[in-house]
Amino acid sequence: MNADYILQMRAISKSFPGVQALSNVDFNLRKGEIHALMGENGAGKSTLIKVLTGVYKRESGETTLNGKPIAPRSPEEAQQIGISTVYQEVNLCPNLTVAENIFIGRYPRKRGFIDWAAMNRRSEQLLARLELHVDVTEPLSHYSVAVQQMVAIARAVDISSGVLILDEPTSSLDTNEVRQLFAVMRKLRDEGMGIIFVTHFLDQVYEITDRITVLRNGELVGEYETSELPRTELVSRMIGKEWNPDDHIGDKKDDGNKGEVFLHTTDLGKKGSMESVNLSVHKGEVLGLAGLLGSGRTEIAKLIFGIDKADSGVLTIDNDMISSMYPQKAVQQGLGFTPEDRKIAGIVGELTIRENIVLALQARQGLFSFIPVRKQREIAQKYIDLLQIKTPGTEQKIENLSGGNQQKVILARWLTTQPRLLILDEPTRGIDVGSKLEIRKLILELAASGISILFISAELEEMVQCCDRVIVLRDRNQIGELQGSEMTEQRIMQMIAEGAEQHGETSGIGA
Ligand SMILES: Nc1ncnc2c1ncn2[C@@H]1O[C@H](COP(=O)(O)OP(=O)(O)OP(=O)(O)O)[C@@H](O)[C@H]1O
Ligand SMILES: [Mg+2]
Incomplete structure (x- = not known):
């Protein structure tokens, strides 16, 4: 095993009735890198992440973290060994407060009781790191999807010790929020964390990632340095054929001449x-x-x-x-x-x-x-x-x-x-x-x-x-x-x- 790698997955397979979601996929994550996991809808990105975090059980293959084999059976277990995740769909509890959502399952305690003040204070500090200033004692449901997503990210960042997984975290964020998130991601990377980043925004891939792994139809296409893989090449690998974006959208219809x-x-x-x-x-x-x-x-x-x-x-x-x-x-x-x-x-x-x-x-x-x-x-x-x-x-x-x-x-x-x-x-x-x-x-x-x-x-x-x-x-x-x-x-x-x-x-x- 290569010491530079914090995480290695070998020959991972997973199927569902009628679907081979992953077949023999390898994935390598270095310490201190942001790694894009790319592929078309249904390529297997989320499934690979769910196998890694114990939501699904792999059918074959092995995973090592810092050189040691791991097989978490649940996301909680994955968290305990340092792997935390923000999933594609926000899955927090809308009725709990912002702070409760950040500390759910790991409430700070004082003399046996939950230390609400400490929890609220630490939540505020964490969110401030994402430049998010909200009332952490309000129910999560009072805030927009974007804020909820930032809360999920704050929670994951706080828990994670070695590997942070972000599955399409930016799709509901605006430009400013994306910038804040990227600043935090860079900081964590510089501290040595390995970050897996799933997105369909190519601009973001080229802005923030160091390397790219491409999946297609549940299979590994390849692993690349971001700086060495031009955009059109990346898309061609994702879709499995030559790609020229200019060919694809027809001319817009004539201006003027609209109906009533x-x-x-x-x-x-x-x-x-x-x-x-x-x-x-x-x-x-x-x-x-x-x-x-x-x-x-x-x-x-x-x-x-x-x-x-x-x-x-x-x-x-x-x-x-x-x-x-x-x-x-x-x-x-x-x-x-x-x-x-x-x-x-x-x-x-x-x-x-x-x-x-x-x-x-x-x-x-x-x-x-x-x-x-x-x-x-x-x-x-x-x-x-x-x-x-x-x-x-x-x-x-x-x-x-x-x-x-x-x-x-x-x-x-x-x-x-x-x-x-x-x-x-x-x-x-x-x-x-x-x-x-x-x-x-x-x-x-x-x-x-x-x-x-x-x-x-x-x-x-x-x-x-x-x-x-x-x-x-x-x-x-x-x-x-x-x-x-x-x-x-x-x-x-x-x-x-x-x-x-x-x-x-x-x-x-x-x-
Ligand atoms: N629980 C499940 N039961 C049945 N099929 C599933 C299940 N989860 C995923 N699949 C199938 O596995 C394949 C891979 O899905 P996955 O969610 O990993 O794709 P993805 O690369 O994350 O796509 P997207 O970009 O749309 O999020 C798809 O064909 C999907 O329909
Ligand atoms: Mg997905």
Whole structure:
């Protein structure tokens, strides 16, 4: 065994019914390195991590930590020997306080009693290291997904002594939070920790990692120095064929020539949320909502879909005034909504892929016109093929799919209803590069067929590629709008940064 390695995994295999998730995979982690684990959705990244941390039992192979064989039988056992993990889906306890979540299972004690004061103080210190200043005595559920993710990270960082595993920790963080996390990761690396980092953001891989291991279909493709593997090479290895990103997305449709207005709002608002939303979405148009986390993007989506009840303003659909919007009505009106947090508002874990896909369609048709199971299978299979959902079949439980593939199922659910307006809140979060482009292409095709799309994404590159027009938000205000050649990543960033003086104007602001 090589002394530079803190962790070595040899010939690891793991299968599930109908799926060989890992076959003979090797993985080597050095002391003091940040190591990217890369691969398409369903490649086996999370499974490898779960084998390492004792969530799953490997079927063959061996793992050594500092040269000694280990076989943890649970994540708790893995933690005890110095391996801690932040999983892809936040799995903390929303009803406990922030501090309790950080110290759950290892509460500090004084004379036999839990020392709450010490716990709160230490939580504050830990979070301060991540530049996060929140009231640690509040329930975790009071905070955004991003804050919850940071809390999970703080907990893992505190527990970990040798190996820290981060499985897509950044997908719900904004630029600033990512920067803070990276600062902490660098510090831990310099102290000698080995960090395994799973992400689908290539920029982040090249910014922070030292080495890369690529998996494909449960097999090891190779192990590389990040600086020696150009991006296109990396993607080619992940997808198993030559890759040229420029080939993949078609031209955006012509500017101008949009259809008539499909949905329109005048001063639509809810106290304490977005107070005055003014926008129109045309038929066949992709309208983007850009802004930082908390800028009001999701709030607008929720107001329009009726998840949040508006208490002022007007909403019209196809020139009909909608007096009181609620989700069922939205669906009847031809609206679809894929929420940003698939765990809360999206998937029903115990149901099959088929059931999850037909859910919205069935709801729209009403309970009395039950869609025959054979027909359901046909529909599900069609979308499995279209979106390349990686699964042994329509009857697989959705909770057994990889994170990115679950996201695709949610998208499929709304596509089946043939909506007239589709609200997509971070539809490509957690989705691999190849499928991301497929989804962007699909968005453009849907729009070309006359469907209106309200598109929210933290990735500005994607916004610029897909949108006809972008509304820029800041601090729950619409601060401007860009389209055509003015709609560039730099311009959007600049508007978000400059903020309020351009309130309410349309294009052509500034130099
Ligand atoms: N508990 C399970 N039961 C059945 N199949 C599973 C289970 N967990 C994972 N799989 C399957 O194993 C394969 C690998 O999944 P894994 O979650 O490791 O992918 P991943 O590389 O993490 O993908 P993503 O980027 O989407 O998170 C997938 O085909 C998945 O459907
Ligand atoms: Mg995963």
